[in-house]
Amino acid sequence: MKQIILWVVMIVALILLVSCGGQETPTTFPTVAPTAAPVEEPTATEEPTQEPAAEPTTPAEPTPASLLDTMEHEADPRLVDFSWLWESRTGGVEDIEVADPENYTLIFNEDGTFNAKLDCNSGSGSYATASLGAIFMELGPVSLAECGPDSLSNEMLNMFGPAQSYSFEEGDDILTFNWVAGGPVDTFRKVGSESEDSGIIGVTWQWEAFQDTAEIDDTTVLDPGKYTLILNPDGTTSIQADCNQVSWTYKLEGSSLTFDTLGPSTLAFCGEESLDQQYLALLGETVSYVTADGKLNLNLKFDSGNMVFGQDQGIVGTSWQWEAFQDTAEINDITVPDIANYTFTLNPDGTASIQADCNQVSWTYELEGSSLTFNTLGPSTLAFCGEESLNQQYLTLLGETVTYVTDGGKLYLNLKLDTGNMVFNDEDDSTASAGSADEEVDDSFFPSTIQMDVEGLAKTYEWQVIDASPIPPGPGGKGFPRHIVVGFDGEDPMVTDYTQRWVMYIFPTEAYIDLYQANGDSVVADQVVRLEQLVTGADDRQGQPQGFMPLLPPPNSLMERWVQFSDLNFEQGKGVRYVSDSPLRQSIGVWTNSAMGYYYQGLTDDGRFYISLQWPVSTGLLPDTIDDASPELREEAGGSRESYDLYELQLKSDLNALGPAEWSPDLSQLDALIASLSFQAE
Numbered sequence: 001m002k003q004i005i006l007w008v009v010m011i012v013a014l015i016l017l018v019s020c021g022g023q024e025t026p027t028t029f030p031t032v033a034p035t036a037a038p039v040e041e042p043t044a045t046e047e048p049t050q051e052p053a054a055e056p057t058t059p060a061e062p063t064p065a066s067l068l069d070t071m072e073h074e075a076d077p078r079l080v081d082f083s084w085l086w087e088s089r090t091g092g093v094e095d096i097e098v099a100d101p102e103n104y105t106l107i108f109n110e111d112g113t114f115n116a117k118l119d120c121n122s123g124s125g126s127y128a129t130a131s132l133g134a135i136f137m138e139l140g141p142v143s144l145a146e147c148g149p150d151s152l153s154n155e156m157l158n159m160f161g162p163a164q165s166y167s168f169e170e171g172d173d174i175l176t177f178n179w180v181a182g183g184p185v186d187t188f189r190k191v192g193s194e195s196e197d198s199g200i201i202g203v204t205w206q207w208e209a210f211q212d213t214a215e216i217d218d219t220t221v222l223d224p225g226k227y228t229l230i231l232n233p234d235g236t237t238s239i240q241a242d243c244n245q246v247s248w249t250y251k252l253e254g255s256s257l258t259f260d261t262l263g264p265s266t267l268a269f270c271g272e273e274s275l276d277q278q279y280l281a282l283l284g285e286t287v288s289y290v291t292a293d294g295k296l297n298l299n300l301k302f303d304s305g306n307m308v309f310g311q312d313q314g315i316v317g318t319s320w321q322w323e324a325f326q327d328t329a330e331i332n333d334i335t336v337p338d339i340a341n342y343t344f345t346l347n348p349d350g351t352a353s354i355q356a357d358c359n360q361v362s363w364t365y366e367l368e369g370s371s372l373t374f375n376t377l378g379p380s381t382l383a384f385c386g387e388e389s390l391n392q393q394y395l396t397l398l399g400e401t402v403t404y405v406t407d408g409g410k411l412y413l414n415l416k417l418d419t420g421n422m423v424f425n426d427e428d429d430s431t432a433s434a435g436s437a438d439e440e441v442d443d444s445f446f447p448s449t450i451q452m453d454v455e456g457l458a459k460t461y462e463w464q465v466i467d468a469s470p471i472p473p474g475p476g477g478k479g480f481p482r483h484i485v486v487g488f489d490g491e492d493p494m495v496t497d498y499t500q501r502w503v504m505y506i507f508p509t510e511a512y513i514d515l516y517q518a519n520g521d522s523v524v525a526d527q528v529v530r531l532e533q534l535v536t537g538a539d540d541r542q543g544q545p546q547g548f549m550p551l552l553p554p555p556n557s558l559m560e561r562w563v564q565f566s567d568l569n570f571e572q573g574k575g576v577r578y579v580s581d582s583p584l585r586q587s588i589g590v591w592t593n594s595a596m597g598y599y600y601q602g603l604t605d606d607g608r609f610y611i612s613l614q615w616p617v618s619t620g621l622l623p624d625t626i627d628d629a630s631p632e633l634r635e636e637a638g639g640s641r642e643s644y645d646l647y648e649l650q651l652k653s654d655l656n657a658l659g660p661a662e663w664s665p666d667l668s669q670l671d672a673l674i675a676s677l678s679f680q681a682e
Contacts, residue, residue, distance in 0.1 A: 096152065271520075296310075359385065481515050484506035508610075509528060563580070
């Protein structure tokens, strides 16, 4: 009876705490150490009075920082080590049916910790089942990305904090949480149980070979680290297809395994020798699997063959050296000059030993599948390492890590909100990229004058010479020869968000091609060849050309979403202009003004220089942002590949029908800027 009364008192106290703290973010209350009251010293003229001795008192127990500290946790084997998908909430302000349960998951660990996925956000925390059937969950660190107007991230957040009871249905496959005092009921469904199926879940699998049943198209993969597959417990996949990242969903029942191939994917061109398209096509044909001798074999439909995967050997126990930071926005790329001064090692005991220049840091980490996060509250020395040190930047970037991939001895730490990745090497004598720029610079590259008419578009323009930078290691890295950047109205285009840049580049064509080809990459040469094809065909062209448009610096995906094409010449050369959705966007979804740009790509008549202009544009036919699009439009453009294709076809027709003045700025003003361009080399 006393235990029941104590439990009720704890629940009531917790309700009062939660009601005072609000529901948006669960709060823990730090304790305040008691302080002694000041004692007055007797003055010289006063005789101190003698007080009777106080009765000895028992020291007060410190107030716990959390109610969890008062509970003895007893792990429930029916609850832990499974992935629970949120399906519904009833009895609240309004009932909720979760359209995409795989985006809202809970995983309870035996040690009293849990992991949560809240749509585009992730978090972790602690919980206690002080007695089976009663649970208290306290959410700790959580990312705070904006997931969109239809997200239920905040609604799921509200379930953490209130004391609850829980129960199971349907043979422990359905988990319900009943909020205290007759509150809402949340229903979760179990996936990823500890059956034989789960033996392939959460493992980083590397594609090693394709075995063709007809023995015609057998394939041996030369670099398995570029082609990986992770089946996440929440029903999603993490796929690396050479230089592209792909997120599909999967269904696993017994030995049956199939993939839904409509998930988002980057669309970068990975080179003529890449197997990325073949890899994804074969994965999409999967119908079942078998495991043997540590290998995963995916069997394809019609018994056409099977894909053979081996396990990634892991990243624990290796001393990793920081080589570079690749900024997604291409603003703050870093090449580390002294990589031996920036290292980390993931120890088997869950601690991380970090060298940040002259400082030694000890953090803890959590590693699950491709997920990697650091607890940045561990001890650290605090020496000042000099003005040029990267130690603070290094630790800040490490603390933003959310996932990782490996590729041919390299480790890539991907940062939250897709802001970039850190590149590491496990070799003590890490070598520089083969794609380094020539040390000798052709002085004739520097122009003595650049002239153009910017009336109606800007008040001023300024140009500067940008030094060469090597291609950082890893997929997607970009390097440059020495080149010219032209900015407008005093703004630095390199610190502006990619889709909002108004910037002109003047590249030395041959040096740019050579830089990438030295790194085994033909992407720059491909863009130049494509531009040459368009320029050559201008005089005989009937209607609009077909295929992708060229763009330098190299885009992350093929520029296939273009409209308003026109041949356009300048004083010293020829080129083309077009309006396009951003090369950074996903494969399907609503086109918005925030991502639209005017692009000009041209070559001087002698072929020595490549001209590239990017300028943000907008039109009343498009919503400004995704949040401004109606739910019907978002469903039409993002519901499926089939619905998107119809949406894109009609939208391109509508956008091509617009006159130049129906865009802002007027496209004819941008055309006039290009036509007026001239520059003189020394």
